[in-house]
Amino acid sequence: PSKGFVGLQDLDNLAKNSFPLCMRHLFFNLRHEHHLKFGGRQQLGLFLKGIGLKLEDALNFWRSEFTVKMTTEKFDKEYGYSIRHNFGKEGKRVDYTPYSCMKIITSTPGVGDHHGCPYRHFSQENLRSVLEDQQLSSRTVDAVMEKVRNRHYQLACATTFEAIHGCPSDGINHPNQYFEQSRRALQG
Ligand code: SF4
Incomplete structure (x- = not known):
């Protein structure tokens, strides 16, 4: 349910002003810890897709955080797939819906x-x-x-x-x- 696109540079402000508590909590934890476990990646990742973050920006966003603690190769191999998957670009190619x-x-x-x-x-x-x-x-x-x-x-x-x-x-x-x-x- 996106209205227009959201760019990477807008995310911190939007998180502060317009994310509900569930998403603020995930977003700022990711910013501080440079990691989120699977449930958090799914909940936040699909939400971000829903607000209009495009696949390329989503990959850059997660990669820039996770690679504070791991190599780009490891990120691309272990995490890139599931991000593309959530956008319907892998596997069954279902465009997954953000959680209610x-x-x-x-x-x-x-x-x-x-x-x-x-x-x-x-x-x-x-x-x-x-x-x-x-x-x-x-x-x-x-x-x-x-x-x-x-x-x-x-x-x-x-x-x-x-x-x-x-x-x-x-x-x-x-x-x-x-x-x-x-x-x-x-x-x-
Ligand atoms: Fe609010 Fe729903 Fe998020 Fe709970 S799950 S914080 S009720 S938006």
């Missing part, structure tokens, strides 16, 4: 994984501190945490969206839909 909130919320990240939904998978303490880093008021943070306690993760995400953007959301059921709504809200 439901799929992400019901995933089961293990130790060392960064995929999943922060509202569902972070500890309360960790989630609270991430929300506070986003400059949300303590009243908003409390409202989000209450929705989380009631297991309304997507409502918690919508409340965060509304506080950050200062406008109502249409409800959140897909990270790419969060992104589109954010771009609309910020571009007016």
